[in-house]
Amino acid sequence: MESYRMKITDELAEAAVLGGVFLGGGGGGSYEKGLKNAKEALKLGELYLVSLDHIKDDDIVITASAVGSPASEEQYVTPEYNKKGYKIFNELLKETIGGVITNENGGGSTINGWILSAMTGIPLIDAPCNGRAHPTALMGSMGLSLLKDYKTIQVALGGNPDKEKYIEVAVKGNLASTSAIIRQAAVEAGGLVTVLRNPVKAQYLKQNAAIGGLKQAIDIGNVFLKYKDDxxxxxxxxxxxxxxxxxxxxxxxxxxxxxxxxxxxxxxxxxxxxxxxxxxxxxxxxxxxxxxxxxxxxxxxxxxxxxxxxxxxxxxxxxxxxxxxxxxxxxxxxxxxxxxxxxxxxxxxxxxxxxxxxxxxx
The missing domain is CATH 2.40.390.10 (CV3147-like)
Structure with missing residues (x-):
């Protein structure tokens, strides 16, 4: 497994988003919103993308995601929602979180977890649940849906309070039921919620995640940067x-x-x-x-x-x-x-x- 600790710069962030929107396969959010969130993360502090070997096998890793309709015109999420969701998740988990991963690649979703990592300092691990975008949370659960005894925690926040759309949801249980509740929360919030979910030990990622998926997005994005409009x-x-x-x-x-x-x-x-x-x-x-x-x-x-x-x-x-x-x-x-x-x-x-x-x- 390749080992690296990569500082996220403005140019590298743009490459990640450009590569992400390509790997989104039609979904995964827009380039514009992804780049906006990436720049927001970089304002909050230094950010590093690290390979999986930078944390211990027994460290707990959580998934950062966004759930909803990319076409919805009422979607509303702020960086503070990420911070509040992390606090709620910690209270429910009662264990130290050792890293965060994104659920997938996409124009918006490649950036999932960046704001949280910049805010809290927890490592941003290059082991996404999937190297391309996918429609359902279960598809991005790294096979946890196959484990009958696995119980998840999912925390979701979204919606504009000025339009009486704000919602926060915290659920524990099996993946299918909790994911259905989170999807409905996105509908009630106006189309989008930011989500933290699925705590697992880092060793689980080695056989089940898309190792190096963000590095691949950056590599692809560099092509779009180098040959812009060509x-x-x-x-x-x-x-x-x-x-x-x-x-x-x-x-x-x-x-x-x-x-x-x-x-x-x-x-x-x-x-x-x-x-x-x-x-x-x-x-x-x-x-x-x-x-x-x-x-x-x-x-x-x-x-x-x-x-x-x-x-x-x-x-x-x-x-x-x-x-x-x-x-x-x-x-x-x-x-x-x-x-x-x-x-x-x-x-x-x-x-x-x-x-x-x-x-x-x-």
Missing amino acids: TENILEELKKRMSLEIIAKGVVKKYEINIQGGFDVGHVVINSDKRDYDLTFWNEYMTLESNGEILATFPDLIATLDEKTGKVITSADMREKDNIIVIKVDRKNLKLGKGMFDQKLFKQAEDVLNKELIKYIF
Whole structure:
């Protein structure tokens, strides 16, 4: 395992967000909000990203997450919510917290835990639950959903008090039930809550987390920084790192999005050379098909880039008539946590999208 202690600078933070939004696969939050939160963290103190070997195997690590709909216009979370959530979590856990990890990579979610680490000094560990974004908390639980006796703690805060939306929730119990409560809290808060959850010993991460996932995001983000607005070179450099495949270049012919149960659910049709390519998303892009042929399914990384600038466009930010490049990175070339290998967690996606997924994945 590679050992490192990397000081987060302004440039490195921007690279992390740019790489994160690419690895979001259509979800994981926006570049703009992620960069804002990264800069906020750097104002609070020095911040270091460290490899897992910087803490002991028995140290307790918690996951920082954000739960909600990226398209929601009423979402509201402040840095103070992170601090208050940490205090509540400590009171419930009654053990010393030795580190924090993010739940996933994404424009916003790569930065999860940064503000908390800068505020408290607890180490920011490069062992995210997943190296790409995913729609549900259970998918980002590193396989804890497979452990029948595991009981979690989850603390969530969000909502604008001036609009009587503020909510704080603290729950203990099994993963499925507590995650459902947190998702509903996000709905009641106006679309988003900041969450701390799932205490585990650091040794659990070694076999179940996406080790080095944030370092990978930084590496990818540096490509976007170096070749800004140079789409051809961006794609060529990404191919060297991710073995990506360009599926189509075309125009967004149809775009539909609805917020259902705290998720963005939608459908995109892109026309390329008189051929239609259909994308479905559940926060993240879940399926890509054309003429009845399945070309990619989550957890393959499906991403959409602006054809002119190479900028990543998320599922929540896409619009009709956009000129888009659709790319695929096979799941074999991604850093995936153990939550991506639990077949039963994909049934909900099938039900929401009315699409078959499991038979293409397992």
